[in-house]
Amino acid sequence: MAGDKGDRLNLALFAYEPHHYETLLAEVTEERVLALFFHRGASRVRRYPMPSLGGMNLVIDDVLQGGVNGALNLDGHGKTLSFLLLNMKVTVGFNG
Secondary structure, three states, rough: OOOEEEOOEEEEEEEOOOOHHHHHHOOOOOHHHHHHHHHHHEEEEEEEEEEEOEEEEEEEEEOOOOOOOOOOOOOHHHHHHHHHHHOOOOOOOOOO
16 A cells, blocks of 8 residues: 655555564564665655554655655656565565
8 A cells, every 4th residue: 555645655564474574574674665765865764563454554754756746757656656665675584
């Protein structure tokens, strides 16, 4: 899920399998997400874990280059930027 308001992007990320939730918490940190979106001018990331849903909400400031209506880029909507997060590399440990 993604949404945008002004120059702030809201992304929700959920573990596909419930047992991967702890991996997401360990790997998808505020610092790593900020580094991922830094090239777009992101200045801050806040992460809100949602353990009962197996997911998290990420709020990224200053990432939409002025907002959907003010940016000069073709498509600054949050929905397109969610794919950047989905491409983030995470390490999944296997017990076996």
